[in-house]
Amino acid sequence: MAFRSRREKLRSILSGSACVHPGSVYDAISIRIAEDLGFPLGMFGGSVASLAVLGDPDVTLITLTELAEQMRRMSRAASLPVLVDADHGYGNALNVRRTVQELETAGAAGLTIEDTLLPAAFGEAKTQLISLEEGVGKMKAALDARGDSSLVIMGRTGAASMSSIEDAIRRARAYEAVGVDALFFTGIRSRAELEAVVAATRLPIVLGGVPDELSAIDYLTSQRVRIALQGHAPIAAATQAVYDVQKALREGTLPKALKGLPSVELTNRIMREAQVKARSADLLGLKK
Ligand SMILES: O=C([O-])CC(=O)C(=O)O
Numbered sequence: 001m002a003f004r005s006r007r008e009k010l011r012s013i014l015s016g017s018a019c020v021h022p023g024s025v026y027d028a029i030s031i032r033i034a035e036d037l038g039f040p041l042g043m044f045g046g047s048v049a050s051l052a053v054l055g056d057p058d059v060t061l062i063t064l065t066e067l068a069e070q071m072r073r074m075s076r077a078a079s080l081p082v083l084v085d086a087d088h089g090y091g092n093a094l095n096v097r098r099t100v101q102e103l104e105t106a107g108a109a110g111l112t113i114e115d116t117l118l119p120a121a122f123g124e125a126k127t128q129l130i131s132l133e134e135g136v137g138k139m140k141a142a143l144d145a146r147g148d149s150s151l152v153i154m155g156r157t158g159a160a161s162m163s164s165i166e167d168a169i170r171r172a173r174a175y176e177a178v179g180v181d182a183l184f185f186t187g188i189r190s191r192a193e194l195e196a197v198v199a200a201t202r203l204p205i206v207l208g209g210v211p212d213e214l215s216a217i218d219y220l221t222s223q224r225v226r227i228a229l230q231g232h233a234p235i236a237a238a239t240q241a242v243y244d245v246q247k248a249l250r251e252g253t254l255p256k257a258l259k260g261l262p263s264v265e266l267t268n269r270i271m272r273e274a275q276v277k278a279r280s281a282d283l284l285g286l287k288k
C-alpha cells in the first residue's frame with residue numbers, strides 16, 4: 001500500500017514521547033512548503049478546505065468529493081503524512097463509512113470524526129452535539145470502513161465547550177472503548193480540564209486550538225498530548241499576500257516594483273522544477 005509509510009509515521013508520532021505541531025496544509029503548494037520546512041505532519045482542517053476550495057466559511061457546504069479530491073492533490077504533490085478533519089463524516093454512520101473509504105484512497109494518513117451535529121440545525125444559534133450513542137456508531141463505522149489498518153482514526157469531541165468536561169470525558173471513554181486510535185479534543189480551556197481528561201483516558205491526545213495556559217509544549221508532552229494544532233495562519237497570510245499584490249497592481253504599481261514576491265529559487269523548489277527538468281531531459285529528449 002503506497003500510503004502505508006505515511007500512516008506509520010503518524011502512528012509513530014502518536015506512540016512517541018513528544019508533542020508536535022502540525023503544519024496547516026490545504027493545497028499542493030502549502031503541503032510542499034510544510035514538507036520542505038520539516039514539519040512532521042500536515043493538518044488539513046475543514047475550515048481551510050472550505051476556504052481553499054470554495055472561498056467559504058466553515059459551514060459544511062463543501063462536499064466529500066471536493067474534500068477528498070483536494071486531499072488527493074496534496075497526496076500527489078508531497079509525501080508528508082496528513083491528518084484530515086473529516087468533520088461529522090459527511091452524514092450519518094453509513095456516510096462515515098464512505099468518507100473513510102474516500103479519504104483512505106485519497107492518501108490521508110489519518111482522519112477525525114467528530115460528534116457535532118452538522119450542518120447547523122434549524123433555529124439553533126449554537127452548534128449542537130449528537131448523542132453519545134450516535135457518536136459511538138460513527139466511530140465503529142469509521143473503524144470498520146478501513147481497508148488499510150494503518151489508517152489512523154481519531155474520535156473527536158467538542159463537548160468540553162458545548163456541554164461539559166464531564167460529558168467530553170464520557171464521550172472520549174466511549175470512543176476509546178470501541179477502538180479509535182487517538183482522542184481529539186476541542187474546547188479544553190484549562191490545565192485542570194486537560195488533566196481530568198488525561199486521568200480518565202489512556203489513548204494519545206490531540207488538541208485543537210488551545211488557550212495560552214495550555215500552549216507550553218513540554219507541559220503538553222507531559223500530559224500525553226502528541227499533536228497540538230496552532231490554527232491556520234498560513235492560509236490567512238496567503239489571503240493577505242494575494243490581496244496586497246492585487247491591490248498594488250490595481251493601483252498602478254508595475255509588476256517589477258511589487259513587494260513580497262518569492263524568489264525564483266523558492267518558486268522553483270516548490271514546483272520541484274529540477275525533477276521536472278531532469279524528467280524532461282530523459283523522457284522528452286530535452287537538454288538538462
Ligand atoms: O481541525 C482543525 O484544524 C480545526 C478545525 O476544526 C478546522 O479548522 O476546521
Ligand SMILES: [Mg+2]
Nearest residue numbers: 045046047085
Ligand atoms: Mg473543522
